[in-house]
Each structure stands twice: as structure tokens, then as C-alpha cells.
Amino acid sequence: MASDSVPRRRIRKILIANxxxxxxxxxxxxxxxxxxxxVIYSEPDRLGLPVLLADEAYPIGPAPSRESYLRAEAIVxxxxxxxxxxxxxxxxxxxxxxxFSRLCRDAGVIFIGPSPEAIAAMxxxxxxxxxxxxxxxxxxxxxxxxxPDLEAATAAAGQIGFPxxxxxxxxxxxxxxxxxxxxxxxxxxxxxxxxxxxxxxxDDSVYIEKLIENPRHVEIQVMGDLHGRVVSLGERECxxxxxxxxxxxxxxSPVVTPELRRRMGEAAVKAAQAVGYSNAGTCEFLLTxxxxxxFLEMNTRLQVEHPVTELVTGIDLVIAQIRVAEGEPLGPEFxxxxxxxxxxxxxxYAEDPYQRFAPSPGRxxxxxxxxxxxxxxxxxxxxxxxxxxxYDPMLAKLIVWASDRERALDRLxxxxxxxxxxxxxTTVPLYKALLADPDFRAGNMDIGMLDRKLAAGELxxxxxxxxxxxxxxxxxxxxxHFERASHNISGPAPAGAGSRRSRWSLAxxxxxxxxxxxx
Amino acid sequence: MELIVRHGERExxxxxxxSGDGFEVTVGDRTYPVDALAAGRLIQSLRIDGxxxxxxxxxxxxxxxxxxxxxxxxxxxxxxxxxxLAAQAAGGRGGRKNQRMNAYMPGRVVAVLxxxxxxxxxxxxxxxxxxxxxxxxIRAEHDGVLRHIFVQPGQSVDGGDPLFELE
Numbered sequence: 246m247a248s249d250s251v252p253r254r255r256i257r258k259i260l261i262a263n264x265x266x267x268x269x270x271x272x273x274x275x276x277x278x279x280x281x282x283x284v285i286y287s288e289p290d291r292l293g294l295p296v297l298l299a300d301e302a303y304p305i306g307p308a309p310s311r312e313s314y315l316r317a318e319a320i321v322x323x324x325x326x327x328x329x330x331x332x333x334x335x336x337x338x339x340x341x342x343x344x345f346s347r348l349c350r351d352a353g354v355i356f357i358g359p360s361p362e363a364i365a366a367m368x369x370x371x372x373x374x375x376x377x378x379x380x381x382x383x384x385x386x387x388x389x390x391x392x393p394d395l396e397a398a399t400a401a402a403g404q405i406g407f408p409x410x411x412x413x414x415x416x417x418x419x420x421x422x423x424x425x426x427x428x429x430x431x432x433x434x435x436x437x438x439x440x441x442x443x444x445x446x447x448d449d450s451v452y453i454e455k456l457i458e459n460p461r462h463v464e465i466q467v468m469g470d471l472h473g474r475v476v477s478l479g480e481r482e483c484x485x486x487x488x489x490x491x492x493x494x495x496x497x498s499p500v501v502t503p504e505l506r507r508r509m510g511e512a513a514v515k516a517a518q519a520v521g522y523s524n525a526g527t528c529e530f531l532l533t534x535x536x537x538x539x540f541l542e543m544n545t546r547l548q549v550e551h552p553v554t555e556l557v558t559g560i561d562l563v564i565a566q567i568r569v570a571e572g573e574p575l576g577p578e579f580x581x582x583x584x585x586x587x588x589x590x591x592x593x594y595a596e597d598p599y600q601r602f603a604p605s606p607g608r609x610x611x612x613x614x615x616x617x618x619x620x621x622x623x624x625x626x627x628x629x630x631x632x633x634x635x636y637d638p639m640l641a642k643l644i645v646w647a648s649d650r651e652r653a654l655d656r657l658x659x660x661x662x663x664x665x666x667x668x669x670x671t672t673v674p675l676y677k678a679l680l681a682d683p684d685f686r687a688g689n690m691d692i693g694m695l696d697r698k699l700a701a702g703e704l705x706x707x708x709x710x711x712x713x714x715x716x717x718x719x720x721x722x723x724x725x726h727f728e729r730a731s732h733n734i735s736g737p738a739p740a741g742a743g744s745r746r747s748r749w750s751l752a753x754x755x756x757x758x759x760x761x762x763x764x
Numbered sequence: 765m766e767l768i769v770r771h772g773e774r775e776x777x778x779x780x781x782x783s784g785d786g787f788e789v790t791v792g793d794r795t796y797p798v799d800a801l802a803a804g805r806l807i808q809s810l811r812i813d814g815x816x817x818x819x820x821x822x823x824x825x826x827x828x829x830x831x832x833x834x835x836x837x838x839x840x841x842x843x844x845x846x847x848x849l850a851a852q853a854a855g856g857r858g859g860r861k862n863q864r865m866n867a868y869m870p871g872r873v874v875a876v877l878x879x880x881x882x883x884x885x886x887x888x889x890x891x892x893x894x895x896x897x898x899x900x901x902i903r904a905e906h907d908g909v910l911r912h913i914f915v916q917p918g919q920s921v922d923g924g925d926p927l928f929e930l931e
């Protein structure tokens with residue numbers, strides 16, 4: 246607590262050890278603070294938006310993450326070589342590797358995040374459960390130890406009873422995580438969880454937990470400084486998930502009362518303090534329909550969904566991360582933070598929601614972001630950029646703010662109507678369908694709701710109303726075909742003869758020349 | 765110009781005529797005056813009876829157009845009536861006996877869970893495909909015998925590549 250012993254150190258250059266939208270997010274904070282920014286990029290990311298916006302950019306290797314964005318030592322060496330004072334890890338990749346935080350410390354580079362000790366303590370779900378139990382933070386019943394083989398998994402499952410969850414000890418983001426309804430599904434799920442855990446985290450340990458039925462996912466954003474102070478910045482509701490991957494997040498939660506917010510905030514602060522936490526972090530909780538909550542895990546980094554907290558608190562979390570890393574104490578704006586208004590984020594995935602969420606890589610041919618009041622776009626792509634198959638399919642986030650939830654929903658609908666993405670398929674149609682869903686609109690959700698609705702064939706594309714609209718795709722295709730055919734027969738339209746028509750023809754011809762590049 | 769246009773389950777006879785600066789399009793027994801203009805690449809601005817619709821149309825070859833509207837996106841097939849008749853006579857569309865399952869995304873084959881000649885049931889996992897760090901089990905859509913498996917573990921596939929064929 247002796248703040249005088251904490252060294253203050255100005256950060257003048259930050260190396261951003263990430264890609265995509267989060268690298269752009271950190272770049273923005275750097276520029277606003279007058280800090281020089283440097284990014285790393287893999288071969289296919291040479292023309293990524295982060296490179297285009299950064300002050301400096303350095304190649305880090307070929308496409309596979311293991312040979313590029315996960316090269317911890319090479320990245321720290323680079324930081325030293327280019328004179329970066331600090332590294333911002335973003336989320337994913339190296340952000341929750343305690344060795345990486347330690348490498349930075351050993352090299353004299355500030356890691357913008359918690360200490361290696363705090364990451365390690367929270368990083369192992371098994372270890373963090375033990376710590377939370379000791380600190381008096383409520384946790385979900387389950388075995389605490391990694392399961393070495395299928396027999397151990399079977400025995401542990403038998404003890405706590407199905408349904409159960411298998412989880413990667415080093416995991417996050419839904420990878421290496423499997424719900425197992427009964428003994429028959431255990432062998433397959435165990436194999437898949439281990440292999441996914443190995444592929445995603447380089448560690449295939451998994452453990453088991455009792456499945457709490459129909460809970461909400463509500464998480465608390467915390468921020469800690471290097472002087473021992475940790476505060477809660479309120480909750481985010483992240484119950485809308487597909488296969489444990491968040492798709493829509495909002496703040497505040499439609500069901501969290503000020504009293505519950507206070508209690509969950511206190512639990513989160515207690516959890517963070519139990520490991521000597523500093524910088525931004527998130528404690529994830531399961532919230533049951535009757536208001537009990539259980540600590541799930543702590544994400545020791547900035548979260549994808551941090552913007553909704555920023556919009557309702559007015560606090561720039563990335564700037565706060567940088568200031569805290571410089572040794573500044575949390576200022577008065579962190580005293581008793583309460584949400585104002587309502588914010589909703591949807592994640593834009595390059596996936597086709599109506600083709601089993603098949604990834605949809607390719608070139609973004611058209612990209613028009615919504616603008617206007619209360620709309621924020623955090624994107625890692627631009628019109629003309631290439632979506633590669635090598636990385637996570639999340640391209641961008643669309644976030645809206647309004648004075649209350651109902652208005653925020655309406656604003657989201659308006660923003661989605663303005664948004665235009667062509668060339669790849671995205672999850673946008675699903676969000677339009679969700680906005681028409683009475684359960685979502687009413688704020689009735691739990692973490693299984695989206696999967697259940699999808700399995701039941703709900704949330705189909707919002708249907709056209711009336712014959713005129715139903716015929717629209719046919720009219721559009723017939724017109725395009727007509728223009729191409731008449732163009733082939735009659736040659737180019739004479740100059741000056743109806744510039745409107747010839748523009749349509751030209752577009753059609755350009756498309757014809759491209760032909761087949763799509764599918 | 766008279767066309768046969770297929771969209772999902774629907775198949776309609778569509779007529780397109782120039783009319784002034786625009787078009788007149790008849791779908792079945794409904795006729796629409798259409799004012800069509802390109803608004804940049806791919807995007808078309810269609811005014812139909814004053815109502816405005818923004819659509820994107822991409823030619824995919826073979827008379828197939830990918831059309832995306834405010835309500836969704838999908839392929840629309842356009843043929844002229846003669847070609848359509850010929851295709852029907854040749855039985856081009858009906859009577860698929862073998863069902864071929866293609867990779868619906870580019871990725872890597874992680875595992876093959878069944879063997880050629882094996883009898884499988886609907887929902888049974890046949891091939892495990894990994895893309896964008898997620899594993900996906902590609903399952904048999906109905907009961908049948910596995911005629912061919914086109915892939916091996918470790919192999920990379922493109923979207924549309926055949927994975928297995930079911931009889």
C-alpha cells in the first residue's frame with residue numbers, strides 16, 4: 246500500500262502484441278495520449294488495419310499464430326530493440342500467459358496488464374478455484390483437479406452427477422469447453438475438449454464442473470492500480486452465447502439491481518485482491534434465476550466487450566490501463582462508479598449463421614458502417630481487406646448507447662439497418678432476428694437460450710412482409726441477368742444514351758468479368 | 765425478356781422490359797415499375813413504386829446471382845425458358861440417389877470417424893474439420909452406406925471440396 250515505493254515511469258512508445266480490432270483499439274488510445282505506437286503483423290496481416298494506422302510496424306512471422314503472434318521471446322526482443330517502454334497484449338494470444346508478463350518484466354519492458362503471479366494464479370482455473378474458496382468467493386461445485394484420462398473423467402462425473410461441464414484448465418473463450426449431458430457423450434466430449442485445449446492453449450489439461458442449469462453470464466469489470474486499490478466498474482450481461490462464445494453483450498444487466506451490483510462488485514474486488522491484482526480484469530459469474538451467483542473465472546486482460554462498460558461509465562479502459570501501468574493511482578473518477586444509460590454490443594463474426602456458422606473468409610467488397618447518434622464501431626477490417634482463415638472470425642464490434650435499454654435496442658436495429666457488408670457473410674442477419682425475438686427484447690435470457698433457439702430453428706432471417714418485398718430478390722436477379730444478356734447482344738450502350746442504365750450495365754459487366762471468384 | 769427465376773422454394777416466370785429510363789418487371793401476375801441505379805460497386809438502388817430497396821447483386825456464373833437485401837442473402841438462379849425445359853427433360857434436378865457432403869468451409873481435416881462401406885445413421889459424425897480454431901463434426905444427414913470418403917486426416921480442404929458420399 247506504500248504508494249511512495251511504486252516507481253512512476255512515463256510510457257512513450259507501446260508495442261501492441263496483437264492484431265485485428267483490439268490492436269486498432271489500443272492504437273487509438275496511444276494516439277490520444279501522444280504515445281508512439283508499434284504493431285507486429287504476420288505475413289497475411291501486412292495490409293491489416295493496425296498496420297495502416299500504426300506509427301511503426303514490424304513483421305513477426307508467417308500466418309500460423311505459433312510462428313507469429315505467439316512468439317513471446319521474439320516480441321519482447323523486438324520491444325527492446327525498437328525502444329518500446331511497454332507492451333500491450335490485447336486479448337487472446339499472449340495476453341494471459343504469465344511467462345509473457347514475466348519475460349517483459351525481466352527485459353525491463355512494462356507489461357500493460359497484471360503481474361505474472363496474478364496471471365498464473367487466475368490462469369489455472371483449478372488453482373483459482375482453490376484461491377477463491379479460501380477468499381470466501383462463491384464458486385460452482387465440481388472437481389478441482391485436472392483429469393489425466395477418461396477413467397478419471399468418468400469417475401469425477403459420477404461423483405457430482407450429470408449434466409457436467411468439461412473445461413480447459415488454461416482455457417477461455419469457449420474453446421476446449423464441452424457440455425456433457427450423460428455418460429454416453431463423455432468419451433467424445435473428453436477427446437474433443439483435450440484436443441481443442443491443446444490446439445488453442447498448448448496445454449491439454451481439462452477439469453470438470455457441475456452444470457448449473459439456466460444461469461445468466463454476468464461479469465464484473467475491475468480495475469486495480471499498483472498501489473493496492475481495486476474497484477468495480479459494474480457488470481456486463483453476456484448471456485447470449487453460441488457454444489460458449491459470446492455474441493451480444495450489454496451493460497447494465499437487465500436483472501441486476503443496485504444491491505446485487507454492489508454484492509457482485511464486492512465479490513469481484515475480493516477475488517482480484519486475493520491474487521494482488523492490478524490493471525484491467527474481469528470476474529465472470531454465473532447468476533441463477535433466484536439471484537445466487539458463482540465465480541467462474543477471472544480474465545486477466547482487457548475483454549472483447551469492454552466498450553459497453555466504457556459507454557455506461559464514461560471511463561476509457563485502455564487509457565486507464567496505460568496510466569495504471571505507468572504507476573498512476575486510480576483517480577476520483579473511479580470512486581463509486583455507477584452505470585448511466587444502456588449500452589449493447591454485437592460481435593460481427595465472418596460466419597454464416599444460417600449455414601451452421603461456417604466461417605466465411607474472403608475479400609470484403611463493400612463495407613458501410615452505421616453512423617450517427619450513440620453508435621460506435623470497433624473494427625479491425627476495412628472495405629477491400631481480406632478476411633483470412635488463419636485467425637478468429639470476429640472482425641468487428643458494433644456498439645450502441647442510449648438512455649435506456651428499450652431505446653438502445655431500437656438504436657441497434659437502426660444501426661444494423663445502416664450497416665452493409667458484402668463479399669463475406671456475417672452474423673448480422675442473426676442480430677436482426679434477435680431484435681425481433683420477444684425473449685431478448687424483454688431481457689429474458691440465460692446462457693443456453695441462443696443455442697436452444699437456434700436448435701429449434703428459431704431466429705430465422707426476418708421475413709419480408711407483403712408480396713412486393715418477397716419478390717425483391719427475384720426482381721434484382723432478373724434485372725442483373727437482363728442487363729448482362731442485353732449487353733452481350735447489343736454491345737456497349739451508345740454514349741449519352743441514358744447514363745443511368747449504362748452505369749447499371751457497367752457494374753453488371755464488371756461483375757461478369759469477376760465471375761466465379763465468388764461462391 | 766422472359767426468364768425463369770428460382771429463389772429458395774419459389775420458382776417464378778419473370779418478364780423484364782425497358783420502360784423509359786427504368787424497367788417494368790413482371791413476377792407471376794404482379795407487375796412492378798422499377799427504377800434501378802448502381803450505387804457504387806455491387807450495391808443497387810431499386811425504387812419500386814416509390815419504395816426504396818438497397819440490394820447487392822453479384823453474378824456467380826451459370827446464371828446464379830447472389831442477392832442480398834435488408835432481410836437476408838442467398839442465391840437466385842435465372843434461366844431462360846428453353847434451357848429450363850431442356851434441363852427438366854434431362855432430369856437434371858431431380859432424383860439424387862447419392863448424397864455428397866462437401867466441406868462448407870475451408871479448413872483442415874482433424875479426424876475421419878468412419879470407413880468406406882460402413883452403414884451409418886443420421887447424425888453420426890463422419891469427418892472432423894477444424895477451421896478458425898474450432899472443431900466441427902460433419903455428420904451424416906440421413907441413414908445410409910458410406911460410398912466414398914474423399915479426405916484423410918491432416919489434409920487441408922477448401923470450401924466446397926467433397927468430404928464423403930452417402931448412398
